[in-house]
Amino acid sequence: EEFYKEVAKLIENSKENLKGFLIDLTFLKDKQKSNFKKLASIFKTFHRDFLLSEFNPNDANSLNNAFYKELLYILGLCESKQNSKLIIAKSEESKEEQGTFYTAINSKLKEENFETILKLLILWLNRILFLKLIESNLVRFNDDKNLKFLNFKKIPDFDKLSELFFEVLAKEKSTRKKSEFAYLPYLNSSLFEKQSIENTLEISSLSNDLKL
Incomplete structure (x- = not known):
């Protein structure tokens, strides 16, 4: 108890702003009305990935293996063994300059640089996977499929x-130009x-x- 009193003094005297959020869980008392499967997203807020900002959309271990392999194929990459270690390498399709994102990026560079292409692929993939997470949560929380935005009609x-990256999500709503993406939140993220x-x-x- 004494500890909390001392902490309270520090917080009161601090000039720093602390951001927080409130989740009202009182409705859980009525177990008959609560659909716990629909509460999965709320429960995730108590996970270390959220609390400590450790979520990494580039973590292959959290991806379905079939999806991961398909993703590598589209990007123009593959897993390869080098000195008994698995590494990410240029796929055969990219070597043959077939329709992959690797080939698309390489065609715009003055000279091929695997590290540069890989960094760009990872950066853009991270953004898109993060946006997919945002999209699915928007639809789920609002029960409105019209909020989907990762499609050819809107993009x-x-x-x-x-x-979408730089003029919408990277800017506060008050500084944005008029856009069909006005309902999307400002993502205060370096990503x-x-x-x-x-x-x-x-x-x-x-x-x-x-064409892929």
């Missing part, structure tokens, strides 16, 4: 995707800030005629 090309690697190539520079 027909890479220019629109770039606009949606332009990275130095994007001085080499921006996603808006990719060909909209890309």
